[in-house]
Amino acid sequence: MTDLELSFDILDRVINKEAKSNDEINKIADTANNLGFVTKNVYGVLENKIYLDYMIRKLSTVRLKKIHSSVLIILEIGIYNIHFLNTKDYAIVNELVELTKKKNKRSAAFVNAILRNFIRDEEEIAKIKESDDIKSLSIRYSLPEELTRYIFNNYGMEYTKNFLRYINSEQIISIRVNNLKTDKDTLKKTLEDKGFKVENGNLSANALKILNPSGLVNTDEFKNGFFTIQQEGSMKTVEILDPKENSKILDLCAAPGTKTSYIGEYVKNNGQIIANDISEEKLPLIKENIDRLALENIKLISFDASIFKKEYEGQFDYVLVDAPCSGLGVMGRKPEIRYNRSMDDIKILAELQKDILDQAIKYLKKDGVLVYSTCTIGDIENKDNFLFLSSQDDLEVIAIDGKDYIEYVNYIDKTDGFFISKFKKI
Numbered sequence: 001m002t003d004l005e006l007s008f009d010i011l012d013r014v015i016n017k018e019a020k021s022n023d024e025i026n027k028i029a030d031t032a033n034n035l036g037f038v039t040k041n042v043y044g045v046l047e048n049k050i051y052l053d054y055m056i057r058k059l060s061t062v063r064l065k066k067i068h069s070s071v072l073i074i075l076e077i078g079i080y081n082i083h084f085l086n087t088k089d090y091a092i093v094n095e096l097v098e099l100t101k102k103k104n105k106r107s108a109a110f111v112n113a114i115l116r117n118f119i120r121d122e123e124e125i126a127k128i129k130e131s132d133d134i135k136s137l138s139i140r141y142s143l144p145e146e147l148t149r150y151i152f153n154n155y156g157m158e159y160t161k162n163f164l165r166y167i168n169s170e171q172i173i174s175i176r177v178n179n180l181k182t183d184k185d186t187l188k189k190t191l192e193d194k195g196f197k198v199e200n201g202n203l204s205a206n207a208l209k210i211l212n213p214s215g216l217v218n219t220d221e222f223k224n225g226f227f228t229i230q231q232e233g234s235m236k237t238v239e240i241l242d243p244k245e246n247s248k249i250l251d252l253c254a255a256p257g258t259k260t261s262y263i264g265e266y267v268k269n270n271g272q273i274i275a276n277d278i279s280e281e282k283l284p285l286i287k288e289n290i291d292r293l294a295l296e297n298i299k300l301i302s303f304d305a306s307i308f309k310k311e312y313e314g315q316f317d318y319v320l321v322d323a324p325c326s327g328l329g330v331m332g333r334k335p336e337i338r339y340n341r342s343m344d345d346i347k348i349l350a351e352l353q354k355d356i357l358d359q360a361i362k363y364l365k366k367d368g369v370l371v372y373s374t375c376t377i378g379d380i381e382n383k384d385n386f387l388f389l390s391s392q393d394d395l396e397v398i399a400i401d402g403k404d405y406i407e408y409v410n411y412i413d414k415t416d417g418f419f420i421s422k423f424k425k426i
């Protein structure tokens with residue numbers, strides 16, 4: 001199979017069958033001739049889909065909805081390559097026409113005509129002619145208009161532009177050093193000796209940035225649990241929770257266990273940690289992390305955290321609610337998220353978050369600490385829930401760096417958009 005065919009297959013599964021781009025790319029890591037090219041195609045098409053479709057609409061006499069989904073993906077790959085990767089070569093058109101013959105034979109001439117017409121008139125076709133600035137940004141950076149408008153209404157134009165530009169740029173991969181097995185300087189040197197370009201993190205003292213991460217998970221250092229791939233905003237959540245050794249800690253929404261495992265490292269295997277997730281089928285993911293990192297004292301359970309669990313009442317020194325959220329902050333690494341979220345979803349998630357928080361408060365001992373975090377941006381899931389928590393009689397806000405809460409800004413902090421707030425039970 002050619003790399004373009006592999007790209008097509010992955011995009012088809014992500015767009016039409018709810019597969020996740022990262023999982024699909026990992027599956028073909030050993031099959032692709034040029035994994036970088038396939039990754040670029042998959043991410044590139046997903047990150048620019050609205051804009052690509054905008055251009056295809058200008059070129060096609062057939063309405064977009066009437067174009068067969070396989071044919072649309074082939075056109076998207078073609079326009080992406082020509083416009084964003086500057087592949088002016090007609091060879092790619094021929095290859096995509098051949099692919100069309102396999103997927104939907106009668107559309108081959110249609111694909112040929114559209115791609116050739118695009119090459120002829122690229123500059124004009126690529127122009128975005130919208131008088132509404134938000135609509136124009138929504139097309140340029142391919143974020144559905146209602147989400148673009150939501151971000152603009154919350155943060156203004158400059159933030160919106162920079163945020164969108166950042167999520168469509170290459171993302172920085174960071175790792176968390178497992179200090180139970182190594183230390184930062186030793187790990188940095190070992191990875192550098194293996195050809196990785198390594199820098200210190202921006203936010204966490206425990207983070208390293210890997211500038212050329214390809215092959216990172218195949219290293220012995222990863223397999224032996226010397227580090228975990230984790231965004232720095234996510235690391236900060238645990239550092240802000242700051243659990244003490246020998247304490248009782250409840251991680252209510254734990255899978256796949258990135259923060260649970262950091263908690264285990266943070267308390268140096270001296271703590272009683274309960275990691276819960278509503279999805280029982282995700283618990284093995286947490287177990288995998290715990291085993292790889294050689295962590296102890298972590299019990300895995302599965303229940304719906306929006307429902308009160310009497311036996312946990314007043315039992316914990318620390319409760320972490322790293323809530324299910326819309327994930328708008330992680331769209332840079334998971335580009336398909338943007339097409340699977342609506343404002344209605346955001347409102348429903350915010351209600352679920354409140355229900356979980358309502359229960360979480362009850363599990364704290366007096367003076368116990370609650371951290372509420374999300375990997376999203378926007379007031380409905382963040383600030384509004386902070387206000388909900390700060391209005392509770394039995395909670396007191398603990399300031400973080402002198403602020404009520406932290407909201408990492410991707411283009412400034414060079415990490416995912418992330419929200420963290422902290423409270424004490426009184």
Ligand SMILES: C[S@@+](CC[C@H](N)C(=O)[O-])C[C@H]1O[C@@H](n2cnc3c(N)ncnc32)[C@H](O)[C@@H]1O
Pocket residue numbers: 234252253254255256257258259260276277278279282303304305306322323324325356375
């Ligand atoms: C943002 S993820 C957690 C990420 C995790 N803390 C980490 O750092 O690896 C949210 C998790 O909440 C879980 N979840 C969703 N609804 C839940 C509920 N009602 N009760 C408990 N867990 C829930 C999801 O299955 C998902 O794994």
